[in-house]
Amino acid sequence: MLSEERYSMIINFLEDKKAVTVTELAKWLGTSESTVRRDLNALHDMGKLNKVHGGATAIDEKVNAIEEDVQSKSLKNVEEKKLLARYAATLVNDDDVVYVDAGTTTLMFVEALSPNTRALFVTNGIAHAKKLIQKGLKAYIIGGQIKLSTEAVIGAEAINSLRKYNFTKCFMGTNGISVESGLTTPDLEEALVKKEACSHSYITYVLADHTKFKTVSSITFALLSRCCVITDKLTDNKFRDHTVIKEVEQ
Amino acid sequence: MLSEERYSMIINFLEDKKAVTVTELAKWLGTSESTVRRDLNALHDMGKLNKVHGGATAIDEKVNAIEEDVQSKSLKNVEEKKLLARYAATLVNDDDVVYVDAGTTTLMFVEALSPNTRALFVTNGIAHAKKLIQKGLKAYIIGGQIKLSTEAVIGAEAINSLRKYNFTKCFMGTNGISVESGLTTPDLEEALVKKEACSHSYITYVLADHTKFKTVSSITFALLSRCCVITDKLTDNKFRDHTVIKEVEQ
DNA sequence: TTTGCTACAATCAAAAATAATCAAAATAAT
DNA sequence: ATTATTTTGATTATTTTTGATTGTAGCAAA
Numbered sequence: 001m002l003s004e005e006r007y008s009m010i011i012n013f014l015e016d017k018k019a020v021t022v023t024e025l026a027k028w029l030g031t032s033e034s035t036v037r038r039d040l041n042a043l044h045d046m047g048k049l050n051k052v053h054g055g056a057t058a059i060d061e062k063v064n065a066i067e068e069d070v071q072s073k074s075l076k077n078v079e080e081k082k083l084l085a086r087y088a089a090t091l092v093n094d095d096d097v098v099y100v101d102a103g104t105t106t107l108m109f110v111e112a113l114s115p116n117t118r119a120l121f122v123t124n125g126i127a128h129a130k131k132l133i134q135k136g137l138k139a140y141i142i143g144g145q146i147k148l149s150t151e152a153v154i155g156a157e158a159i160n161s162l163r164k165y166n167f168t169k170c171f172m173g174t175n176g177i178s179v180e181s182g183l184t185t186p187d188l189e190e191a192l193v194k195k196e197a198c199s200h201s202y203i204t205y206v207l208a209d210h211t212k213f214k215t216v217s218s219i220t221f222a223l224l225s226r227c228c229v230i231t232d233k234l235t236d237n238k239f240r241d242h243t244v245i246k247e248v249e250q
Numbered sequence: 251m252l253s254e255e256r257y258s259m260i261i262n263f264l265e266d267k268k269a270v271t272v273t274e275l276a277k278w279l280g281t282s283e284s285t286v287r288r289d290l291n292a293l294h295d296m297g298k299l300n301k302v303h304g305g306a307t308a309i310d311e312k313v314n315a316i317e318e319d320v321q322s323k324s325l326k327n328v329e330e331k332k333l334l335a336r337y338a339a340t341l342v343n344d345d346d347v348v349y350v351d352a353g354t355t356t357l358m359f360v361e362a363l364s365p366n367t368r369a370l371f372v373t374n375g376i377a378h379a380k381k382l383i384q385k386g387l388k389a390y391i392i393g394g395q396i397k398l399s400t401e402a403v404i405g406a407e408a409i410n411s412l413r414k415y416n417f418t419k420c421f422m423g424t425n426g427i428s429v430e431s432g433l434t435t436p437d438l439e440e441a442l443v444k445k446e447a448c449s450h451s452y453i454t455y456v457l458a459d460h461t462k463f464k465t466v467s468s469i470t471f472a473l474l475s476r477c478c479v480i481t482d483k484l485t486d487n488k489f490r491d492h493t494v495i496k497e498v499e500q
Numbered sequence: 501t502t503t504g505c506t507a508c509a510a511t512c513a514a515a516a517a518t519a520a521t522c523a524a525a526a527t528a529a530t
Numbered sequence: 531a532t533t534a535t536t537t538t539g540a541t542t543a544t545t546t547t548t549g550a551t552t553g554t555a556g557c558a559a560a
Contacts (some may be wrong), residue, residue: 003537019255022517032539037518053546054252054517115297126380126391133398136297141376141403143393143411148383153391161393161411253547272507282549287508303556304507 006031006039007048014049014058021055080209080232085109087248088171088207088230094118096168099197100128102152102190103173105207113137122165124153124193147189154189162196170201172222176215177208179242182224184217191219198222205230213239256281256289261298264308271305330459330482335359337498338421338457338480344368346418349447350378352402352440353423355457363387372415374403374443397439404439412446420451422472426465427458429492432474434467441469448472455480463489 006029013020013028025036044051049059085108092098094117100106102125110123110131121132122140132139144158153161172194176184183206185191198204204226210233224243234240234247256279263270263278275286294301299309335358342348344367350356352375360373360381371382372390382389394408403411422444426434433456435441448454454476460483474493484490484497 019252019258021252033517034539035537038538041519052252052254057252057254114295116295126376129396130376130401133396133401136398139396140407141391141393141396143391146379146383146389146391148386151380151383153393157390157414164407283507284549285547288548291509 001029001031003039003042006035007043010039010043010056011048014056017058019055019057024055077209077211081105081108081207082112083232083248084207084209084230085112087246088205089113091169091205092117092119096120097122097166099123099165099167099170099201100125100132101170101172101194101197102126102128102150105173105209106171107131109171109207110135122167124158124197126151126153147187150190152190152193154187154193158193159196162193162200165200167197167201169203169205170197171205171207172198172227174206174208174212174221175217177206177212177224177229177239178214178216179224179238181216182220183222183227184215184220186217186219188219191221194221198226203228209233210235251279251281253289253292256285257293257298260289260293260306264299264306267308269302269305269307274305327459327461331355331358331457332362333482333498333500334457334459334480335362337496338455339363341419341455342367342369346370347416348372349415349417349420349451350375350382351420351422351444351447352376352378352400355423355459356421357381359421359457360385372417374408374447376401376403397437400440402440402443404437404443408443409446412443412450415450417447417451419453419455420447421455421457422448422477424456424458424462424471425467427456427462427474427479427489428464428466429474429488431466432470433472433477434465434470436467436469438469441471444471448476453478459483460485 009029010025022033022036022040026033029036040049040051040056043049050057084105088109089112092113096119098119098121100110100121100123102123107125107128110128113135115135115137117137120138122142123129123132124142126146129139129141142153142158142161144153144161145155146152147154172183174183175186185194198221204222206227206229208229208231210231213235228244228246230246230248232248234245239245259279260275272283272286272290276283279286290299290301290306293299297309300307334355338359339362342363346369348369348371350360350371350373352373357375357378360378363385365385365387367387370388372392373379373382374392376396379389379391392403392408392411394403394411395405397404422433424433425436435444448471454472456477456479458479458481460481463485478494478496480496480498482498482500484495489495
């Protein structure tokens with residue numbers, strides 16, 4: 001039997017039953033569990049099913065629709081980003097006032113948040129605001145102009161909005177991290193908002209996967225010395241001399 | 251059995267029975283109490299149920315109920331609303347500064363807008379903001395707390411945000427229209443925002459299909475005399491004595 | 501309050517499932 | 531026909547899940 005045949009049999013099975021175990025499939029397909037696992041991995045990489053311990057479950061169309069809705073512009077390093085997001089989510093306490101910067105990495109952070117937290121969230125991301133309230137969390141959005149490409153609120157009005165707040169923690173994304181230039185991003189307007197947000201926060205956490213290191217964009221919005229960087233893999237230890245680094249174990 | 255299967259069995263059980271004990275579940279699922287406890291913790295962390303001593307209870311599904319409510323509401327009189335929306339969209343000129351109120355009818359208004367207009371839009375609706383920029387229009391969102399059920403920005407911060415603006419036109423939805431009480435809505439916070447928006451606008455247009463007439467909700471946010479009402483079918487001509495009415499031909 | 505009972509989280513060892521590895525089998529290429 | 535490549539199933543070490551156990555905490559009756 002061709003592997004493609006097994007693939008479609010597995011998908012059909014899942015569409016009907018919603019969940020299946022590896023053992024079940026091995027027996028049903030008359031093949032070994034090793035092969036079934038390989039098939040499940042392949043289908044998972046294609047995004048055709050959810051792999052879970054013991055087997056697989058059908059993809060929830062609702063989730064799919066939402067994923068589409070969030071024009072996830074960079075499907076790069078998704079797993080790494082999720083890792084950072086999950087760790088960052090654990091840093092939020094009930095009494096925190098948290099600023100969430102717009103961006104794809106921080107959106108995963110919002111997804112990873114516990115629905116039970118009583119913290120207060122402020123964001124400049126349209127998608128972030130929507131997700132936060134869908135989780136039943138208390139959320140504020142800052143006012144101002146909306147940038148088309150990133151769905152982020154920016155501009156003078158946004159900066160003015162931010163002045164009112166005092167955050168205990170703020171979670172930022174970034175385009176580049178370097179020892180010399182600190183945290184950098186290509187858009188001036190966004191950089192100004194980021195800068196203002198950081199300056200109103202007691203702690204600034206930066207979520208940056210390993211690809212962001214030693215990259216420099218045109219505008220610096222924060223210096224390393226004032227931030228705590230959360231990353232998946234630190235390739236150069238010299239960063240440790242300039243900032244607090246949390247390397248999340250996989 | 252996959253843990254995901256147990257999860258959904260527990261959720262289904264709870265949806266039906268509203269409450270369940272650990273012992274019950276262990277027997278029903280044919281598993282140990284330890285596992286059931288672990289499952290309940292996991293589901294609690296996901297926000298899918300309330301953990302209580304001895305077991306768990308179904309979550310108060312306000313969110314879901316309201317979402318459905320909004321959806322069914324938005325499905326009512328769709329054609330009539332689209333008619334109003336299309337007409338209202340023609341009222342926007344390139345040099346206008348337009349406020350768009352949150353709500354299902356005004357969302358259709360946004361959909362009906364020409365992507366070529368150079369008007370400036372300000373809104374308190376998350377969905378509205380998103381749609382506006384997706385159309386490539388210049389859009390601002392006001393800052394403030396986000397209301398879960400309607401995805402509208404409300405609260406003191408929202409009102410403060412509005413103070414800065416001077417609108418040439420504002421487009422409002424409403425729950426009720428009556429000669430005596432004017433325009434009314436059930437939510438105080440939303441009413442205050444609507445009121446503030448109207449008071450900063452040169453003209454206020456109210457989009458109201460025929461079902462809204464002679465309905466009164468608890469809070470009045472504007473009087474008929476100060477508005478221009480756009481509707482699909484006017485059943486009682488006495489309204490013409492109190493306000494400017496545009497009856498859109500279908 | 502105290503007492504007794506039950507439920508709980510934490511811990512641990514057994515069981516199950518997994519990824520990684522490798523040799524055999526099947527398939528394709530020369 | 532022979533060689534190279536891919537696929538498969540078995541084996542291994544590792545990880546995850548599970549159920550039993552234990553001490554602690556919560557609850558209700560005395």
